[in-house]
Amino acid sequence: MSPLLSIAVFATLLCYAIAMSLGVYRLLRGPGAEDRVLALDFLYLNGMLSLMLLGIRYASGMVFEAALLIALAACVSSAALAKFLLRGDVIE
Amino acid sequence: MNATVPLWVEAVVSVLLVASGIASLIAASGIIRLRGLFQRLHAPALAGSFGSWSVALATVAYFSALEGSPVLHALVIPLVLAVTMPFASVLLARAALFRKRQDGANMPPPLSRG
Numbered sequence: 001m002s003p004l005l006s007i008a009v010f011a012t013l014l015c016y017a018i019a020m021s022l023g024v025y026r027l028l029r030g031p032g033a034e035d036r037v038l039a040l041d042f043l044y045l046n047g048m049l050s051l052m053l054l055g056i057r058y059a060s061g062m063v064f065e066a067a068l069l070i071a072l073a074a075c076v077s078s079a080a081l082a083k084f085l086l087r088g089d090v091i092e
Numbered sequence: 093m094n095a096t097v098p099l100w101v102e103a104v105v106s107v108l109l110v111a112s113g114i115a116s117l118i119a120a121s122g123i124i125r126l127r128g129l130f131q132r133l134h135a136p137a138l139a140g141s142f143g144s145w146s147v148a149l150a151t152v153a154y155f156s157a158l159e160g161s162p163v164l165h166a167l168v169i170p171l172v173l174a175v176t177m178p179f180a181s182v183l184l185a186r187a188a189l190f191r192k193r194q195d196g197a198n199m200p201p202p203l204s205r206g
Binding site (some may be wrong): 005007008009011012013014015016017018020022023025026033034035037038039041042045046048049052053055056059061062064067068070072073074075076078079081082083085086 | 102179191
């Protein structure tokens with residue numbers, strides 16, 4: 001790992017951390033329930049991107065399946081929460 | 093392992109990673125600064141499309157250079173996101189529209205009568 005890539009990985013992780021902090025702000029202060037669901041989806045997305053970034057950093061191919069599962073879980077959780085907001089129930 | 097990746101590949105990977113970080117920051121600022129849910133729904137699409145494509149292409153470039161043969165499986169992730177993210181966004185927008193109509197807000201009327 002050259003210093004160039006190491007610095008780039010650090011800067012990108014810093015960007016993701018700031019973005020996730022802003023997402024947590026929206027999650028805590030969102031005026032409506034939909035804003036909180038949106039912020040949670042954004043947090044899922046940034047967590048998945050950080051995981052792929054750490055996979056590059058440690059030259060590990062094992063994080064790919066975990067990132068794929070997180071992407072699918074983000075979709076499923078957002079859909080379930082939207083269904084709950086729409087109907088008041090998830091499985092009718 | 094350190095010397096097997098050429099410097100120009102690392103430069104390309106660095107540029108892609110930093111671009112995805114900046115895209116994620118722009119999306120977060122959109123989530124913070126845009127007014128109203130229906131404007132805020134647009135912001136994470138930037139991190140979901142541009143950011144995830146950049147990171148996936150960086151992963152493909154780095155592992156292909158590391159192993160000496162094409163490693164393409166990371167491209168599945170932005171494809172999965174391209175299928176699933178609009179689905180979740182549309183469901184969330186429909187739920188928000190329904191709830192705001194229930195609250196009596198000034199929303200566009202439904203298209204179907206009955």
